[in-house]
Amino acid sequence: MIAFGLTPAEFQQRHFEQQPLLAKRALREPFPWGELDTVLHQIEPTAPVFRLFNAGPVGEERYTDLVVELGAPRRRLNQRRFYAELRGGATLVINGFENHSARGLRLCAELGRFTGWRTVGNAYLSVGGRGTFGQHWDTHDVFAIQLIGRKRWLVYPPTFPLPLGSHRSDGSGHPCPATPAIDCVLEARDLLYVPRGWWHEAIPFDEPSLHLSVGTYGPTVHDYLTWACGAHLPAALAARRSLTSELTRSDIEAALQAFRDLVLADATRAEFERGVTSSEQLRSTFDTELLLSSGAAGLTPGTLVSLTTRQPIDIGRDEIPVNGGRLRLHPLSRAVVAALAGATLTIDELCRRLSGEPPDALRAAVLDLAEHELVTIVRARG
Numbered sequence: 001m002i003a004f005g006l007t008p009a010e011f012q013q014r015h016f017e018q019q020p021l022l023a024k025r026a027l028r029e030p031f032p033w034g035e036l037d038t039v040l041h042q043i044e045p046t047a048p049v050f051r052l053f054n055a056g057p058v059g060e061e062r063y064t065d066l067v068v069e070l071g072a073p074r075r076r077l078n079q080r081r082f083y084a085e086l087r088g089g090a091t092l093v094i095n096g097f098e099n100h101s102a103r104g105l106r107l108c109a110e111l112g113r114f115t116g117w118r119t120v121g122n123a124y125l126s127v128g129g130r131g132t133f134g135q136h137w138d139t140h141d142v143f144a145i146q147l148i149g150r151k152r153w154l155v156y157p158p159t160f161p162l163p164l165g166s167h168r169s170d171g172s173g174h175p176c177p178a179t180p181a182i183d184c185v186l187e188a189r190d191l192l193y194v195p196r197g198w199w200h201e202a203i204p205f206d207e208p209s210l211h212l213s214v215g216t217y218g219p220t221v222h223d224y225l226t227w228a229c230g231a232h233l234p235a236a237l238a239a240r241r242s243l244t245s246e247l248t249r250s251d252i253e254a255a256l257q258a259f260r261d262l263v264l265a266d267a268t269r270a271e272f273e274r275g276v277t278s279s280e281q282l283r284s285t286f287d288t289e290l291l292l293s294s295g296a297a298g299l300t301p302g303t304l305v306s307l308t309t310r311q312p313i314d315i316g317r318d319e320i321p322v323n324g325g326r327l328r329l330h331p332l333s334r335a336v337v338a339a340l341a342g343a344t345l346t347i348d349e350l351c352r353r354l355s356g357e358p359p360d361a362l363r364a365a366v367l368d369l370a371e372h373e374l375v376t377i378v379r380a381r382g
Contacts (some may be wrong), residue, residue, distance in 0.1 A: 001378070002110050002145075002191065003025050009343075011114070017195050020155050020182055027045065027189035031147035034211060036125070039100045045077045048287035049099075053132045054090035089129030091204070097123040102285040108214055109283070109376060110344075111143050115238060118280070122324045123147075124205035124213065128206040137169040140145060140215040144202070146186035147208035153192055155182040156199035163197050164222055191320075205334060212376040224272055228263045236262070248340045278321050282308045282373040290379065291371060296363035304378040305366055306342045327372055331349045331356060332365045340375070 004011065005023050015021045045064050052095055052256035063082040064075040086092065098121045099106040108119040124132060137158065146152065159174035160167065176199040177322050186192055202211070233239045236258035241251060262268055290298040307313070315334045319326040328339065339345065339353045347366070351359050369375035 001028055001106055002114070004191075006237060008114055008116070008164060009170055015193060015195070020195065020198065021191075021193035021329050022169045022182065022184060023191040023193075024187075025189050026143065026191035027147075028186060033208070035101055035103050036123075036148075038096065039097070039123075040077065042144065043094070044075060045082075048076050049095050051093045052085055053093060054085070054089045054129065055089065057087060074358060085275060086125070086127045090126075092123075093132060094123040094125075097121045098283075102151060104212060104216070105283060105285055106376065106378065107145060107212060109308060109310075110306075111214050112305065115141075115218070117141075117216040117339060118310075119216050121212050121214045123210060124202070125208075125210045126151075126204040127208050128186065128203055131202050131204055133201075135199055135361050136199050137163065137199050138147050138194075138215065139163045139167055139196055139268045140217050141164050141196050142200075143214040143216065144186065144192045144194065145212045145214065146188055146190045147210045147212055148188055149207055150187050150205055151209045151211055152183065152185050152203040152205070154180040154201045154203070155192075155194055156180050158197035158199070160194075160253055161197045161222075164220065169199070186349050214260075219272075224269070224285040225263060227272055227275075228268055229259070232268065233259055277311045280311055281381055282323050284370065284376040285371045285378075287370075287377060288378065290377065291367065296360060296367060298379065299347045299366060299377070300364045300379070301346060302380050303347045304344055305347060305350060306344040306376050306378075307337065308373055308376045313337055313341070322372055323348050327374070330365070333369055334361055336362065336365050336369060337374070 003023070003026050005026070006014070006021075008265070012019070046060060052063060060075060063078060064083050065078050066073060068074075069075050093101065098108040098119075101123075104121050104123065108121045112119040135154075135156075137160070153350075156177045156179070159177065160169075160172045163169075163172075172183070180191075181198075184192070186242035232256075237257065238251065238258050241247060241255070299350070313320055313336055315329065319328050321327075334356055335357065339350055347363065350364060354362055366375060366377070370377050
């Protein structure tokens with residue numbers, strides 16, 4: 001779905017935590033208004049998922065009605081007042097957009113596979129106005145994907161590089177620089193990567209605009225050291241000594257040396273990384289027609305297939321971790337997983353790569369992997 005214009009390794013070398021990336025026409029297909037309409041129809045318009053901003057939060061009572069359905073009160077959008085708020089300069093923010101939009105989920109998953117990080121997507125709908133948050137920086141990397149319409153982006157160099165989750169741009173004591181490093185207009189299907197700590201501001205035009213801001217969350221050195229301190233440092237005698245007036249500098253240095261030896265050990269880092277990998281929750285979009293009705297016949301030559309996981313899969317193991325459980329891969333399933341490593345393939349391309357396997361059996365293996373959410377299938381819709 002996304003043409004990044006460079007490989008994941010090139011992205012890590014040239015841009016990750018270093019400088020922004022602008023990719024024009026990165027989305028391979030347009031995002032339909034109907035997808036947004038479906039989300040608006042099914043979602044309950046309440047905080048923290050559904051919020052309107054216009055120089056601050058807009059009260060829910062201004063654009064919703066309180067109704068009683070099956071004996072339970074709930075909020076429902078009042079379309080007339082909702083549209084009036086948007087025309088009056090408000091911006092709608094839908095947090096966790098991937099939880100409500102199949103296309104949003106696929107975009108977040110693809111960015112997760114590209115970066116290797118956990119992703120969360122927030123959608124921003126506006127029809128003019130002043131934007132939502134003004135000049136600020138985030139404590140996570142951001143991929144802004146313009147889905148519909150246009151939006152102007154100003155991106156400024158960092159004044160507090162690589163902030164952590166506890167940091168805030170409005171309390172950093174370092175004002176935004178005067179001159180932007182990037183001043184660009186994102187048009188539909190464009191993508192902009194903004195590293196954490198880089199100041200930015202999204203400015204709407206007087207026209208409808210929808211963009212998806214995908215935050216990426218990977219472990220930091222701080223995360224690793226904090227985990228190691230809690231998980232393993234108590235085993236070191238030097239770290240368990242009481243902090244009394246008799247404790248010498250050399251006693252503290254002994255504890256620091258024990259900690260240094262611990263965190264530099266390959267086994268400790270491997271244990272931490274295994275914990276990060278095992279906590280990944282795989283999610284793929286539903287396709288009930290394919291899985292319950294058409295079956296293998298629905299996997300036409302142009303159907304796209306990719307791995308759902310953003311982590312490398314060790315197919316040499318008898319079983320692999322999947323959503324808190326263990327999955328035993330059959331030989332053909334292993335071959336499919338190996339062929340899809342780092343790639344999105346059509347069914348036709350997959351059959352050519354595994355030309356020695358019966359096509360019907362290969363399609364059946366793909367469907368089985370999809371039911372375990374290890375594989376994501378995207379069919380062309382006529």
